[in-house]
Amino acid sequence: MTETETQTKLDGRPPSVATLFLDRVETTPDLEAFQYPAPAAGGDGDEWRSLTWAQSAERVFAIAAGLLDLGLQPEERVAVACNTRLEWILTDLGILCAGGANTTVYPSTNAEETAFILADSGSRVLVAEDATQLAKAREMRAQLPDLAHVVVVDAEGTGEALAAEGDPEGWVLSLAELERRGADYLEKHPDSVREHIRALRPDQLATLIYTSGTTGRPKGVRLAHDAWSYMGYAIEGIELVKPDDVQYLWLPLAHVFGKVLTAGHIKVGHVMAVDGRIDKIIENLPVVRPTKMCGxxxxxxxxxxxxxxxxxxxxxxxxxxxxxxxxxxxxxxxxxxxxxxxxxxxxxxxxxxxxxxxxxxxxxxxxxxxxxxxxxxxxxxxxxxxxxxxxxxxxxxxxxxxxxxxxxxxxxxxxxxxxxxxxxxxxxxxxxxxxxxxxxxxxxxxxxxxxxxxxxxxxxxxxxxxxxxxxxxxxxxxxxxxxxxxxxxxxxDLIKTSGGKYIAPSEVEGQFKAVCPYVGSIIVIGADRNYCTVLISLDEVALTGWAKENGLEDRPYAELVASTEAQELVEGYVRQLNERLQRWQTIKKFRILPRDLDVEHGELTPSLKLKRPVVEQEYKDLIEDMYASSREA
Structure with a gap:
């Protein structure tokens, strides 16, 4: 597609992704839209199933109508706390088609911060993946007066059974029950969802995505319907994906990177294989055989x-x-x-x-x-x-x-x-x-x-x-x-040493990752110091192979990374790194961390970005130790 053709399409784009979805369903109703894993009939592992665009629309419309039946008003927020899976996408589209706005919540977010996001966004409904996410809402319910309903995706039994557990007013219902209510609502009001889609304005709020909070409280980023419609056209314009592609989607949909891929998917009309289980990526790739993947x-x-x-x-x-x-x-x-x-x-x-x-x-x-x-x-x-x-x-x-x-x-x-x-x-x-x-x-x-x-x-x-x-x-x-x-x-993040030299930490860190096959994470230290040092964590899986080679396989991970052998291993790679660097960038000392950095300890965001202030605070004693004995080095 030429730049002129792309710009023409951009100028004439519809007001929302919900409109694009209707266009896609009407244009290619019988083409495959999604592939997704489901428990195999024999109960042994998963099997991949698929939905056409028409089948997807049936569920999306039912979810949208179900939300309307719950009283959802235009731009009111519906929070989604769920891992990447087919139901996340269908629910998001249902929210948009009903005129609501999605508030995204990482399922790994703790109860306190989940409550902050729900309260700050004013979310009226929470779509919770399972009992774990439901428990967070119940724990913080007193702080969430605006939260009228919780819809559970993986629910044992019916919505009524869940309500009987302690929510006599029907605060909790299952996604299946929401869709049944939506189907009933559509029988009475068959044009209701389409009317809400037609009423959407380009500047109407579509999504509240809370920043991952590398520093301080997360902030809710307001993105309008037009932003997603634009993204769909832009992705198509640069041919990032094409109609015959099979795209593998595992990225967290609570993150904007994952979310934008759904806009491109709807506009282009390719197949999207959806499974957010990171531990299944290696297993799934030879089965799905995708042509595109983002990471x-x-x-x-x-x-x-x-x-x-x-x-x-x-x-x-x-x-x-x-x-x-x-x-x-x-x-x-x-x-x-x-x-x-x-x-x-x-x-x-x-x-x-x-x-x-x-x-x-x-x-x-x-x-x-x-x-x-x-x-x-x-x-x-x-x-x-x-x-x-x-x-x-x-x-x-x-x-x-x-x-x-x-x-x-x-x-x-x-x-x-x-x-x-x-x-x-x-x-x-x-x-x-x-x-x-x-x-x-x-x-x-x-x-x-x-x-x-x-x-x-x-x-x-x-x-x-x-x-x-x-x-x-x-x-x-x-x-x-x-x-x-x-x-x-x-x-x-730019570092200025006490000698006045500016250093880009990510540049040095990237070069180390290229030379060392065992690195998990690395963080360069040097702001207002007279030389640079690094904190390094080692990848446990890669280190296991090295340990076996060197007769150290019986040692636990914490003992391995503290060993003389591991110190010598890393020291060799640091020397290789220094050969690539300018004099003022070179690493004078390093410390190996007792474990790899992770989301659970708050050192990485859910999208795997490094939280530098958190790491520096957590390991401040190791940092000070690298400078304590050589103040004038």
Whole structure:
């Protein structure tokens, strides 16, 4: 699709994704819309089932009508606390078609913060995945006077049975019961849902997504119906997915990255395979055989580290072949991308092409089969991807198209295109998105995807959103002459040493992840210090293979990471890292953490972003120890 055609479609876009959904159902009612896992008939594992667009619409309309029967009014909030699954998407569409607005809640959020989000958003209904999510609402019910109903997705028995457990007024009902009520409502008011869809305005509130809170209380980001309609058209315009694609969706739908993919899915009409169980990704990929998948850098890093660790466990010869193939992949990716930039063709010299073909037979072919054998490309977002990881995936035949956006910009503002991607950049702006770089290097955005503001926080909104629509991202970046954006760091995360040198932590951290196959997380320390240090956690799965190789398999993880052998292992990789860095960036000391960082301990957000202030506070004693004995080093 040409830029002119895309812009024409953008200019004439309908007011909401609900309208797009109706158009999609009417255009391709019998085509497959979703694939999803369900318990197998024999009770042994899962089997994948599917829904057509018409079948999906039947459930969506029933949910929408059920909410109308509960008295939902336009723009009233319905919170969804549920893992990524088919019912999340159907419920979200039901909310939008009823004229309501979805408040997204991570199911991992504790009861207190869940109550804060429900109260701050003024949510009238909560769609809770199971008894665990229901228990949070019951625990905090006294603080939630506006919450009129809880709808449980995985409910034992009927809504009436749940109500009998202690909610005689029918506060709790099952999703199945909501859909039955909706079906009855539609019999009496057959045009009700379509009338609500027709009444939707582009500026009407569609979604409240609460920021993941890397610092302080989360803020509710207000996104209008038009933002999602725009995203659907923009995704189609850059052909991020195509009608014949099968996209594998595991990302948390409470996060804007996962949510935006549903808008693209509806506009383009491809198949979406939905399963949010992270531990099932490796098992599902050869079964689903997707052609597209989106993820966050931590997942791609784990895949790379896992492949490297497996090769190492296979013996010295196998590991040498892998290391050789990995370097060939990176060199091939760099050369062919550079040639494409200059000539428009992805070519490589004969010698490199010959080595690449051999490496493909020995390594890359098996690597692609692990993804199902049909993967045309993957999209990475939410945080910076280490270029060395990106070059490896590209050279191995599974390119990662890095993109960029924020919750406040409805997820996607920049993205690499399938035929013109450049590793180390986040690509060009989406059609309809304006960008400028401020004098201090901050990236500024304007366009239909930008939020209306922070819910109930006009002062916070005014800090980042100017009257003429320009949004301050808080990220530092550089634009190439032909429009490719490179993110250098978060404005607030830049480190200035006591010697006056500025350092981008993510750049150093990304380079370490490229050289060390055992790293779980790494955080660079050095603000107002006279040298840099790092805290490093090791990936438990990768470390297990290393331990077996070195006769340490009987030691527990905490003892392993504290061992002399582990210290020497990491020290070797730190030396390799320092060889790549400027003098003022080099790492003088490191400490290995007793466990990997995780969401449960509050060190990572649910979308796997690092919470630097939390980690620095938690391990402040280790940090001080690295500087205590060498104040003048």
């Amino acid at each position: 966050v850098p931590r997942i791609f890093e784990k895949v790379y580290n896992g492949v490297a660790a497996k090769a190492k466990a296979g013996g010295g010869a196998k590991y040498k072949i892998f290391l050789w193939a990995a370097e060939v992949a990176r060199e091939y990716a760099r050369v062919t991308q550079d040639n494409h930039r200059r000539t428009g063709k992805r070519t490589a010299p004969v010698g490199l092409a010959t080595k690449h073909a051999l490496a493909d037979k020995l390594v890359y072919g098996k690597f692609r089969e692990a993804f199902g054998g049909r993967m045309r490309g993957m999209v990475s977002g939410s945080a910076a991807l280490a270029p060395e990881i990106g070059y490896f995936f590209d050279g191995a035949g599974v390119p990662i198209l890095e993109g960029y956006g924020l919750t406040e910009s409805a997820a996607a503002s920049f993205c690499n295109r399938e035929d013109t991607y450049r590793t180390g950049t986040v690509g060009k702006p989406l059609p309809g998105c304006e960008v400028r770089i401020a004098d201090d290097g901050e990236i500024m955005l304007r366009g239909p995807g930008i939020m209306q503001g922070y819910h109930g926080l006009p002062e916070k909104t005014a800090e980042v959103l100017e009257d003429d629509g320009w949004f301050h991202t808080g990220d530092i970046g550089e634009l190439s002459d032909d429009g490719y954006l490179r993110i250098t760091d978060r404005k607030k």
